[in-house]
Structures are given as C-alpha cells and as structure tokens.
Amino acid sequence: MTVLRTVDLTKKFGDFAALDKVNIEVGEGEVYGFIGPNGSGKSTTLRVLLGILKATEGRAEIFGKDSWKDAVEIHKRVAYVPGEVSLWPNLTGGEVIDLLVKLRGGNSSHRREELIQKFDLDPSKKCRTYSKGNRQKVALIAALSSDVDLYILDEPTSGLDPLMERTFQEYIIEEKKQGKSILLSSHILSEVEKLCDKVAIIREGKIIETGSLKDLRHLTGTILLVETKKPILDLANVRGVSGIQPKGNAVSFQVDSGEVAYVISYISQFEIVRIESSPPTLEQLFMRHYEVSDKTSGIGAGGEA
Amino acid sequence: MNRHLIEGTGTLIRFILRRDRLRLPIWIASFIAISVIVAIAFAGLYQTNAERIAIAETMQNPAVIAMLGPGYGYGLENYPIGAITAHEMLLMTAIVVGLMNILLMIRHTRTDEEDGRIEMVRSLPVGRLSNLLSVLVVLTGVNVLLALLLGFSLTVLGIEGMGLEGSLLYGSALGASGMIFAGVAAISAQLSSNARSTLGFAFTVLLAAYIIRVIGDLRNEALSWFSPLSWVLRTEVYVNNYWWPILLTVSVALVLMGIALYLNSIRDLGSGFIPSRSGKDKASKTLLSSFGLVFRLQRTGFIIWGIGLLVIGVIYGSLFGELETYFDEIDLMQQMVILVEGFSLTEQFIPLLMSIIAILSTIPVLMSILKIKTEEKNDRLEHLISRAVSRNRLMGSYLAMSILTGFVMLTLSSIGLGVMGNIVMEESLSLGTYYSSAMVYFPAILMMIGIAVLLFGWAAKWTGLVWLYLASAFFIVYMGSLFQFEDWVEKLTPFGYVTRIPIEEMDYWSAAIMVVLAIGFIAIGMIGFNRRDIGK
Known part of the structure; x- marks a missing residue:
C-alpha cells in the first residue's frame, strides 16, 4: 500500500524551478532514502509534502489525501524533523518536546523519558543554549515519542555525534519493524545504505535515479578489483568500463551490467592473478551520476564531493 | 591599551559601515527631515511675537511639562521661535535618537554574538575588544554627524531666532543623548547573555529615564538630575545656550562606554554577567x-x-x-x-x-x-x-x-x-x-x-x-x-x-x-x- 507519493511534482520560485516533475512513492513499512547534494530540492520536496509550500504543478499525497488541502488531518499521523531545527530561545527543551507532541493532536509520550535518556539531552536547559546537535535531538525526541504512521526526516543526523547517530539508527530500525514508513532525506550515504529499502537520487530538482538499492546496483553493474601479471592495456577505452582507480598493484573499476562477460574476456589476456567483484556502494553510484552529469551539463555539482 | 586587544578595529568599522550603508543614512536623514519640517512649520504658524507668547502661555501647564519637560525663556520680551521648536521636539527626538542607538548597538553586539557571527570574526586575527570598540566608534561618529548635520541644516533655514550656536547646541543635545544610550546598550549587552533581554534591559533604562524626569519635573527638581533626558533639556537651546549639559552628558557617556569595554574584556564570548537560569524539564x-x-x-x-x-x-x-x-x-x-x-x-x-x-x-x-x-x-x-x-x-x-x-x-x-x-x-x-x-x-x-x-x-x-x-x-x-x-x-x-x-x-x-x-x-x-x- 502506498503511504506517500508525488506525481510530477513541480515547484517554482519565480522563474526558478526548484522541483521539476518529481515522482517518488513510499510504500507501507518502507524506509525510503532521499539523497542529493545541498540545494538539490530535498527539503523543498518534504516541505511541499507537509503543506508548508504549495505545489506549482503536480500532486503530493500522503495516506491518499492531498498534502495541501488535508494538511491538518495528515499531520495527525506524521512526524517531521526539519533540516534546520530552530527553537524558541526562551523555552526549555523539555517544554518544547511536550508542546510539539501535544500539538500533533495524537497520543502518547510513553517513550519521552527513555528517549531523553538515550539521546543524552538535558531537558531543563533553555533552547538558546543548545548546540545544533542538541536542537536536533529535541526535534527527534518530539518526533519519535509520537505514535504516528509516517516519519518525514530531513537530514536528521547532520548534527549528531556518531554515538547518537547509532542510537537514531536503532530507533529507525525498530520503527520499521513495527511497520512504520519512513522518508529519510540524507547525504550520509552509509546511513542510507544501512537503513533504506528504496532510494531516490535528486539533482537540480530532478529525480535522476530511483528504485531499490539492489535494482540500482544491478543497473549500474559490478565493481571489479583485478590484479594481473601484465599491465592491462587501454583499459579506459574498453566498452562498459568506468571509474578506473589504481589500488596498489591492482586496479579497481566499474563494469556496466551488460558488458561483464566481454570485459572479463578482455582482461583475461593479461594473466589475472586475483579478481574480486563487489556490488557498487551507494557512494560510487552517487559519484557516477555526478561525473556523468557534470560532463553533460557542464555545471559544478557542488555539495558533498 | 594593548594593541592586540584592538587589532582589526579599522577593518571592522568599515565592515559595519558597509552592512549599514542604507540603515544609517536613513536614520540620520529622517531626523533631519522631521526637525527641519517642524521648524519651518512652526516658524510659519507663529510669526509675531504676540502669537509666540500666546502659545508659550498654553505650554506652561503640567500636562505639557510632564510630556515634554519644562519650558524656558518665558520672561523674555521677545520669545524666540527656537524655544517653541526645541520645547516641542527636543525630548521626543532625544528619545528616538536613544532608541536608534540602542537598536544599532544590540544589532552589532549581542545579536551578532548570539547568532555566532562574532565567533567567526574572533577566530580571525582580531582583538578581543575590536568588535565592541568598532561599534562604539561608529555610533559615536553617527551621533557627532547627526549633531553637526542637524545643526547646520537648522541654521541654513535662516529662521530668525534659530541661529548657528543654538542650532548646533540643539543637534549636540540629541547627539549626546544618543551617546548615553549607546553606552547603556553596550553595558546591557555585557550583562545579559541574549539579545532579547539586552533589549529589554536597555529599554527599561530609557523608560526609567523618562519617568524619573516626569516625576522630577513635576514634583522634585533634584530627582531630575538622575535622568540624562533631563540634562539635555537644561541646555535651554536658543535662549541661554548652555553647553555644560552637553559636556556632562558626553562625559558620562564615555564613562559608560569605558565600563562596557572593561566588562567586555573580562568575560567569555557568548556569556553574560547575569547567568541564564535553567527552567522546567516538563511543560505546564x-x-x-x-x-x-x-x-x-x-x-x-x-x-x-x-x-x-x-x-x-x-x-x-x-x-x-x-x-x-x-x-x-x-x-x-x-x-x-x-x-x-x-x-x-x-x-x-x-x-x-x-x-x-x-x-x-x-x-x-x-x-x-x-x-x-x-x-x-x-x-x-x-x-x-x-x-x-x-x-x-x-x-x-x-x-x-x-x-x-x-x-x-x-x-x-x-x-x-x-x-x-x-x-x-x-x-x-x-x-x-x-x-x-x-x-x-x-x-x-x-x-x-x-x-x-x-x-x-x-x-x-x-x-x-x-x-x-x-x-x-x-x-x-x-x-x-x-x-x-x-x-x-x-x-x-x-x-x-x-x-x-x-x-x-x-x-x-x-x-x-x-x-x-x-x-x-x-x-x-x-x-x-x-x-x-x-x-x-
């Protein structure tokens, strides 16, 4: 069952198209990773989904309802953590958590104390004194202690330390086990790889790749690490080979899925000593899109390179 | 003062002027425009001495004194138009000039500090006092410029009874009260650890200065001496043209600024002398x-x-x-x-x-x-x-x-x-x-x-x-x-x-x-x- 989807979602600020026909779809019980560099449209998409911004064209739906018109109804079952958490400087963290949980209109703060302890937050301090990470914890605790069906998280771990990051991941895995759906925007690729069933890659307002991690890897092909007695001649010009990187005596490169047989037969003439194959990591997938797009568009990708 | 404390002040001054390149001229121009318009209007309204004395009579009631402060020069045979203008405008304008100084001071001190911008500046080869000092220099410059421009603008109107000395004194009275409140805001910014309460603190001082003056002018003149807003009224602009209140106000302002600089030099970035309390861990x-x-x-x-x-x-x-x-x-x-x-x-x-x-x-x-x-x-x-x-x-x-x-x-x-x-x-x-x-x-x-x-x-x-x-x-x-x-x-x-x-x-x-x-x-x-x- 589809929990959340956008159909040809377009958002323009003046003439600038921040989103250009974005299509994503999150099913029930899925963790959906939404990745892309800064300014690519991740936050804009999430804000349209939450009815904070109004779509210029296309549709955005959650639980089958229109995310602009039925915002209030939808929000009773959604928890959101914004990318930049800005809090009221003269309220304490504890007060903000209680307020945010209550304003959802839904039930339960049964996990409040446990979460505060796990995330190691001092709730009696004024928000003014919190660091970025602590402000993020406040928003995360408020989100996780609500009983909802869908979590929309915008780079929730960007200010957390590695220990807290792990705590966060444990909670996400637990929520997933309970059949909750999660839309997770991130540029920490290892995190997405660990948590997500499906991934969409967005760049300059356009979705450039979407599907399960397995599909993406399959589509992209295989990473080969090869050590040969003779140096491999002219590897860069072999059909289907990209991303060549020397690794000590060996060389690593990516092979398009349709060309594996051909490439293996080509390199075997240089007397293979060792060969390892592995699926591409998300980072390799990601970087490949940038390299390709950079060549075609000629515009710097910026961001996380 | 050690050089390392004020390193980079010049650059920061230029930076502030760059950031406020519209804000400052607009403030100054508004003060001049309003003062000039009112002066011209009054000169047109009360052309004869009889008219001026008549309006002066109506101004000597307690309500007006409470609102605008005591008038002066009433015994004069020829009551100058400048005295009417100054009585009507000086105190109110001084309050707004004070307000401007408070807002500008906090904008460049606590607000910048709270938002982490000063931290960035301080990580550069910039002295510990440079930021506060540069704001103080800029605001002092703004007040001096305001005093001079206002003084000359009022003089060139050529209104009889509003001569050069009186007009310059009028401008200086405003500039001096501006400096006092720049000093007050600078100290507030050291005491409190956030922009909001800094603003509250400085406004309270401004309001208290006004209320003390009201009570003092109506009931007990000695009390008025505790309010800087009273001092500037003692200049008796366009009648007696006393300069000593300006001297007094500017001296006190400089002392306040000195205290602010000292407090700034002994505190940690991001902290204030009034500690922030912790609050409830649950919402009521x-x-x-x-x-x-x-x-x-x-x-x-x-x-x-x-x-x-x-x-x-x-x-x-x-x-x-x-x-x-x-x-x-x-x-x-x-x-x-x-x-x-x-x-x-x-x-x-x-x-x-x-x-x-x-x-x-x-x-x-x-x-x-x-x-x-x-x-x-x-x-x-x-x-x-x-x-x-x-x-x-x-x-x-x-x-x-x-x-x-x-x-x-x-x-x-x-x-x-x-x-x-x-x-x-x-x-x-x-x-x-x-x-x-x-x-x-x-x-x-x-x-x-x-x-x-x-x-x-x-x-x-x-x-x-x-x-x-x-x-x-x-x-x-x-x-x-x-x-x-x-x-x-x-x-x-x-x-x-x-x-x-x-x-x-x-x-x-x-x-x-x-x-x-x-x-x-x-x-x-x-x-x-x-x-x-x-x-x-």
Missing part, C-alpha cells in the same frame, strides 16, 4: 496549545507593557488636580481651548490624553500580531504547521493574543488615569466615563490589527508599513493642535474616526463600520495566509 498545562505557546512567548512583554501603560495612566491622572487650578487661574487658556458647554476643562482634556494613550497601546498590539512574522522568518512556524495545527488556528492564536493585548492595555491605562485623576481632583468623574473614553478606541485598534493581518497574508515583506502608519497617526495627533491641520488630515487614520468621549455623543455608526472593516481585512488576510508558502 497552560503551554500545551498554540495559543498557550503564543501567550507564553509574549508574556514578559505583555506584563511590562501593561505596567508601563498603567504608570502612564497614573502619571496623566495625577495631572488632573493641577490642571483644574491651572485652568482656573489662566484666562487666556480658557480662550484657547474650544469651550464645549456643559463640560469641565478636564473632561475636554480627556480625549486628547486618550488618543495618545490609545496610540501607545497599539504598539504592543502590533508587536503581538507581528510576532508571527518573526516566527515565520526564524523557521519556527514549521514546527506548528507540520503538526495538526491549521493555519487558521495558528493565525487565530496570534489574533486572540493581540486583541487581548489591546483590551488589557486600554483597560489598565484608563483605570490608572481614572483612579489617580479622581484622587487628585475635587470633583470626580465616574470610572465608567474614563473607561468608555478609552474603550471607544478599541475599533481603531482592531483596524490596525486588520491592516497588519492583511499585509502579512498577502505581502509579508511589507508588514513593516503598518508601523509607519501608526507613526503617522501619532504624528497627526501629537502635532495636530499646534499645526492646525485641515480636518481631512485627521481622517487619514482610524484614530481620526473615534468619538471624543465624554464631550461628544457616541457615534456607533463609525465604530461599527471600523469593526466590520477590521473583520473584513482580517478575513482577507487569512485567505492570503492560507494560500501562500510558509518560509522566509
């Missing part, structure tokens, strides 16, 4: 709704404004006793005030006081409704909008708070006025009279709220215009009697349509029309707010 029941949040965020301001307006009411009320005797004694005054049969002079004075009180009450009302804009700008509306809070409920919470504010402010000030007035007067009026003379302004306040909501819904960038509108309303009321405006000028703002209770018959029609218009504006504003994006 009253916080847990969108209105609860709105109320909680505005509570402190609400209480302070409430006390302030109560005090203003009490101060005005305390004048009534003296007014009575004063009016009895001076026949001329009775000719000046338009007599309405069957009403005492005090009763005729109430509407004028109320119009000023109502406009003052509108300030916290507009601050309250416009908080929603600050919240939006700081990305905090998202927290509410992304939860089960509709835009109507959100806006409604702010509306409720601002309407409540207007109601409470009018109530408190009229009770203060009435109770105190009845204590000091021989013949008392019913409290109901006072109360209705204040409440009759409620529809006008609703109109101002309506205009604010309308702007916020459809043109959030321009919501600041509502302040300009309120300022012009104040200007029209404040200057109305002296400028003798045409009737239509008064009708430019909602405050011109309010019945003058108790001397006029209640005009229910205009009140009803204002309420209906206000509701219409609010509704249209809400439609706009429901249709637009939330965010910066």
Whole structure:
C-alpha cells in the first residue's frame, strides 16, 4: 500500500524551478532514502509534502489525501524533523518536546523519558543554549515519542555525534519493524545504505535515479578489483568500463551490467592473478551520476564531493 | 591599551559601515527631515511675537511639562521661535535618537554574538575588544554627524531666532543623548547573555529615564538630575545656550562606554554577567496549545507593557488636580481651548490624553500580531504547521493574543488615569466615563490589527508599513493642535474616526463600520495566509 507519493511534482520560485516533475512513492513499512547534494530540492520536496509550500504543478499525497488541502488531518499521523531545527530561545527543551507532541493532536509520550535518556539531552536547559546537535535531538525526541504512521526526516543526523547517530539508527530500525514508513532525506550515504529499502537520487530538482538499492546496483553493474601479471592495456577505452582507480598493484573499476562477460574476456589476456567483484556502494553510484552529469551539463555539482 | 586587544578595529568599522550603508543614512536623514519640517512649520504658524507668547502661555501647564519637560525663556520680551521648536521636539527626538542607538548597538553586539557571527570574526586575527570598540566608534561618529548635520541644516533655514550656536547646541543635545544610550546598550549587552533581554534591559533604562524626569519635573527638581533626558533639556537651546549639559552628558557617556569595554574584556564570548537560569524539564498545562505557546512567548512583554501603560495612566491622572487650578487661574487658556458647554476643562482634556494613550497601546498590539512574522522568518512556524495545527488556528492564536493585548492595555491605562485623576481632583468623574473614553478606541485598534493581518497574508515583506502608519497617526495627533491641520488630515487614520468621549455623543455608526472593516481585512488576510508558502 502506498503511504506517500508525488506525481510530477513541480515547484517554482519565480522563474526558478526548484522541483521539476518529481515522482517518488513510499510504500507501507518502507524506509525510503532521499539523497542529493545541498540545494538539490530535498527539503523543498518534504516541505511541499507537509503543506508548508504549495505545489506549482503536480500532486503530493500522503495516506491518499492531498498534502495541501488535508494538511491538518495528515499531520495527525506524521512526524517531521526539519533540516534546520530552530527553537524558541526562551523555552526549555523539555517544554518544547511536550508542546510539539501535544500539538500533533495524537497520543502518547510513553517513550519521552527513555528517549531523553538515550539521546543524552538535558531537558531543563533553555533552547538558546543548545548546540545544533542538541536542537536536533529535541526535534527527534518530539518526533519519535509520537505514535504516528509516517516519519518525514530531513537530514536528521547532520548534527549528531556518531554515538547518537547509532542510537537514531536503532530507533529507525525498530520503527520499521513495527511497520512504520519512513522518508529519510540524507547525504550520509552509509546511513542510507544501512537503513533504506528504496532510494531516490535528486539533482537540480530532478529525480535522476530511483528504485531499490539492489535494482540500482544491478543497473549500474559490478565493481571489479583485478590484479594481473601484465599491465592491462587501454583499459579506459574498453566498452562498459568506468571509474578506473589504481589500488596498489591492482586496479579497481566499474563494469556496466551488460558488458561483464566481454570485459572479463578482455582482461583475461593479461594473466589475472586475483579478481574480486563487489556490488557498487551507494557512494560510487552517487559519484557516477555526478561525473556523468557534470560532463553533460557542464555545471559544478557542488555539495558533498 | 594593548594593541592586540584592538587589532582589526579599522577593518571592522568599515565592515559595519558597509552592512549599514542604507540603515544609517536613513536614520540620520529622517531626523533631519522631521526637525527641519517642524521648524519651518512652526516658524510659519507663529510669526509675531504676540502669537509666540500666546502659545508659550498654553505650554506652561503640567500636562505639557510632564510630556515634554519644562519650558524656558518665558520672561523674555521677545520669545524666540527656537524655544517653541526645541520645547516641542527636543525630548521626543532625544528619545528616538536613544532608541536608534540602542537598536544599532544590540544589532552589532549581542545579536551578532548570539547568532555566532562574532565567533567567526574572533577566530580571525582580531582583538578581543575590536568588535565592541568598532561599534562604539561608529555610533559615536553617527551621533557627532547627526549633531553637526542637524545643526547646520537648522541654521541654513535662516529662521530668525534659530541661529548657528543654538542650532548646533540643539543637534549636540540629541547627539549626546544618543551617546548615553549607546553606552547603556553596550553595558546591557555585557550583562545579559541574549539579545532579547539586552533589549529589554536597555529599554527599561530609557523608560526609567523618562519617568524619573516626569516625576522630577513635576514634583522634585533634584530627582531630575538622575535622568540624562533631563540634562539635555537644561541646555535651554536658543535662549541661554548652555553647553555644560552637553559636556556632562558626553562625559558620562564615555564613562559608560569605558565600563562596557572593561566588562567586555573580562568575560567569555557568548556569556553574560547575569547567568541564564535553567527552567522546567516538563511543560505546564497552560503551554500545551498554540495559543498557550503564543501567550507564553509574549508574556514578559505583555506584563511590562501593561505596567508601563498603567504608570502612564497614573502619571496623566495625577495631572488632573493641577490642571483644574491651572485652568482656573489662566484666562487666556480658557480662550484657547474650544469651550464645549456643559463640560469641565478636564473632561475636554480627556480625549486628547486618550488618543495618545490609545496610540501607545497599539504598539504592543502590533508587536503581538507581528510576532508571527518573526516566527515565520526564524523557521519556527514549521514546527506548528507540520503538526495538526491549521493555519487558521495558528493565525487565530496570534489574533486572540493581540486583541487581548489591546483590551488589557486600554483597560489598565484608563483605570490608572481614572483612579489617580479622581484622587487628585475635587470633583470626580465616574470610572465608567474614563473607561468608555478609552474603550471607544478599541475599533481603531482592531483596524490596525486588520491592516497588519492583511499585509502579512498577502505581502509579508511589507508588514513593516503598518508601523509607519501608526507613526503617522501619532504624528497627526501629537502635532495636530499646534499645526492646525485641515480636518481631512485627521481622517487619514482610524484614530481620526473615534468619538471624543465624554464631550461628544457616541457615534456607533463609525465604530461599527471600523469593526466590520477590521473583520473584513482580517478575513482577507487569512485567505492570503492560507494560500501562500510558509518560509522566509
């Protein structure tokens, strides 16, 4: 069952198209990773989904309802953590958590104390004194202690330390086990790889790749690490080979899925000593899109390179 | 001073001037424009000595002294126009100059520090005192420039009785009071650890300076010496042209600035001398709704404004006793005030006081409704909008708070006025009279709220215009009697349509029309707010 989807979602600020026909779809019980560099449209998409911004064209739906018109109804079952958490400087963290949980209109703060302890937050301090990470914890605790069906998280771990990051991941895995759906925007690729069933890659307002991690890897092909007695001649010009990187005596490169047989037969003439194959990591997938797009568009990708 | 403490000050000064390249000229130009316009207008209105002496007579009443400070030069054979202009304008302008200095000082000290910008600057090869010092230098320069430009501008008008020395002294009095409050704000910024309470602290000092002066000028002259706002009035510009008050004010200002620099040098970045307390780790029941949040965020301001307006009411009320005797004694005054049969002079004075009180009450009302804009700008509306809070409920919470504010402010000030007035007067009026003379302004306040909501819904960038509108309303009321405006000028703002209770018959029609218009504006504003994006 589809929990959340956008159909040809377009958002323009003046003439600038921040989103250009974005299509994503999150099913029930899925963790959906939404990745892309800064300014690519991740936050804009999430804000349209939450009815904070109004779509210029296309549709955005959650639980089958229109995310602009039925915002209030939808929000009773959604928890959101914004990318930049800005809090009221003269309220304490504890007060903000209680307020945010209550304003959802839904039930339960049964996990409040446990979460505060796990995330190691001092709730009696004024928000003014919190660091970025602590402000993020406040928003995360408020989100996780609500009983909802869908979590929309915008780079929730960007200010957390590695220990807290792990705590966060444990909670996400637990929520997933309970059949909750999660839309997770991130540029920490290892995190997405660990948590997500499906991934969409967005760049300059356009979705450039979407599907399960397995599909993406399959589509992209295989990473080969090869050590040969003779140096491999002219590897860069072999059909289907990209991303060549020397690794000590060996060389690593990516092979398009349709060309594996051909490439293996080509390199075997240089007397293979060792060969390892592995699926591409998300980072390799990601970087490949940038390299390709950079060549075609000629515009710097910026961001996380 | 060690060089390493002030390294980079020059660069920072240029940086501040770059950041404020529009802000500073606009402030200075506004002061000059208003002073020049008023000076020209007064010169045109009171051309003969007889006219000037006549207006001077009307200025010698306790209400005017409370509001503007004591006049001077009344015994002179030829009463100069400059004395009228200075009496009417100097104190009020000095307060606004003080306000400008406070706002600019905090903008470049605590606000920058709170937002982490000073940390970035301090990580560069820049001295520990450089930031504060550069702001102090810039503001001192602004005040000196203001003094000189204002002095020369008033001189070149060539108005008889407003010569070079007097005009320069007039400008210097304003510049000197500006420096005092730059110093006050600089110290506040060291004491408190956040911009909000720094602002509160500095404003409190400004308000206290005004109130001490009021009480001092009316009751006990020695007390006036504790208020810097009194000092500048002692210059007796255009009559005696005393320069020593300027010397005194500037010296004290320099001492304050020195203290601020010292405090700045011994504290850690990001901290203040008044420690921030920790709070509750759980929210109280009253916080847990969108209105609860709105109320909680505005509570402190609400209480302070409430006390302030109560005090203003009490101060005005305390004048009534003296007014009575004063009016009895001076026949001329009775000719000046338009007599309405069957009403005492005090009763005729109430509407004028109320119009000023109502406009003052509108300030916290507009601050309250416009908080929603600050919240939006700081990305905090998202927290509410992304939860089960509709835009109507959100806006409604702010509306409720601002309407409540207007109601409470009018109530408190009229009770203060009435109770105190009845204590000091021989013949008392019913409290109901006072109360209705204040409440009759409620529809006008609703109109101002309506205009604010309308702007916020459809043109959030321009919501600041509502302040300009309120300022012009104040200007029209404040200057109305002296400028003798045409009737239509008064009708430019909602405050011109309010019945003058108790001397006029209640005009229910205009009140009803204002309420209906206000509701219409609010509704249209809400439609706009429901249709637009939330965010910066």
